[in-house]
Amino acid sequence: MTKKDRNLIFNPYIAKEKPSNQDACPFCVKDNLGKILDERGSFLWLENKYPTLENAYQTLIIESPEHLGDVSNYQDDYVVSLFDYSIAKWQELKEQGDYKSVCLFKNFGPLSGGSLRHPHMQIVGLDAIDAQAKLExxxxxxxxxxxxxxxxxxxxxxxxxxxxxxxxxxxxxxxxxxxxxxxxxxxxxxxxxxxxxxxxxxxxxxxxxxxxxxxxxxxxxxxxxxxxxxxxxxxxxxxxxxxxxxxxxxxxxxx
Structure with missing residues (x-):
C-alpha cells in the first residue's frame, strides 16, 4: 500500500455546513440529531449528519445531555458505563465485517481537532485503510x-x-x-x-x-x-x- 492509499479524503463542501461552537449546539436538542442507531440511558449512538470523509462510515456517541460534561468530571459509575457502551458499539461495528478497520476516539478542546464542545466520541469505519497497520x-x-x-x-x-x-x-x-x-x-x-x-x-x-x-x-x-x-x-x-x-x-x- 502506498502512502496515497492511506490518505483520507476530506470533503470541504460538507464541512462548511457543520455548526460550530458559535452556533446553537445541535447535540443539546434530540430532534436535531442524525439517524439514531441505538440508545441506552443518556447515551446515543447516531450517524454523523455531516460525513466529511470519503470511503468512511462516520458515527457519533453523544456521551451526556450535559453540554459541559466530560470524561474528567463524570461520576465514576457514569464514566465506566460510557466506556462500556462505547467499546461495545466499536466492537459491534467491527464485527459487521464491512470495513477494513474501525476507529474509536474522542476530541476535547480547541486544539484537539474537534468542532463542537458538547461531549461526544466518534466511531468511524474505514472502507480501505487499516488504521493500525503502522502502529508498533x-x-x-x-x-x-x-x-x-x-x-x-x-x-x-x-x-x-x-x-x-x-x-x-x-x-x-x-x-x-x-x-x-x-x-x-x-x-x-x-x-x-x-x-x-x-x-x-x-x-x-x-x-x-x-x-x-x-x-x-x-x-x-x-x-x-x-x-x-x-x-x-x-x-x-x-x-x-x-x-x-x-x-x-x-x-x-x-x-
Missing part, C-alpha cells in the same frame, strides 16, 4: 506511573510517542473496562487541572485492541511540533521530565 507495540509502552493490579489499570508515559512530547497510555484486561475508564478519568483530570500548571485545555483519546487488553492513549494537545509536521520526527521529553510528570501525577492523587 512500543508506542504503548513506557515509564510506568501506576502498575496494573487487581484494582488498577496500568498507566504509563510513552518513551516512544507517536507524535511526540507526552503521550499517556492506559492499559487494562478486556474484562476490566471499569479499570480502563477510571484510570482514564484520573489522567484527563490531571491533564486539565495540573499538567503544565493547568495550561492544557485540549486532549484526544484513542482506543486500541491488543490481544487480551484494551488500551486508551491519552494525548495532551498543544500546537503541533514543526519537526513532526514537516519531517515526521517526534520530539520527546527527557526522561528526567517524564519522571517529574510521574511525580506530579502521583502527588495530585493525594488531594
Amino acid at each position: 507495540d512500543l508506542y504503548f509502552e513506557g515509564l510506568v506511573v501506576v502498575p496494573q493490579s487487581q484494582d488498577s489499570a496500568e498507566f504509563n508515559i510513552s518513551l516512544n510517542p507517536i507524535m511526540g512530547y507526552s503521550e499517556f497510555n492506559v492499559r487494562a484486561p478486556k474484562e476490566r473496562i471499569d479499570l480502563l475508564a477510571l484510570m482514564t478519568k484520573r489522567v484527563t483530570l490531571f491533564l486539565l487541572r495540573d499538567y503544565f500548571q493547568g495550561r492544557c485545555q485540549s486532549y484526544n483519546l484513542f482506543f486500541y485492541e491488543q490481544e487480551d487488553q484494551y488500551i486508551c492513549k491519552v494525548i495532551p494537545r498543544f500546537i503541533a511540533s514543526p519537526y513532526f509536521l514537516g519531517y515526521l520526527i517526534p520530539q520527546c521529553h527527557q526522561l528526567e521530565r517524564l519522571e517529574e510528570v510521574k511525580s506530579e501525577f502521583l502527588a495530585s492523587q493525594k488531594r
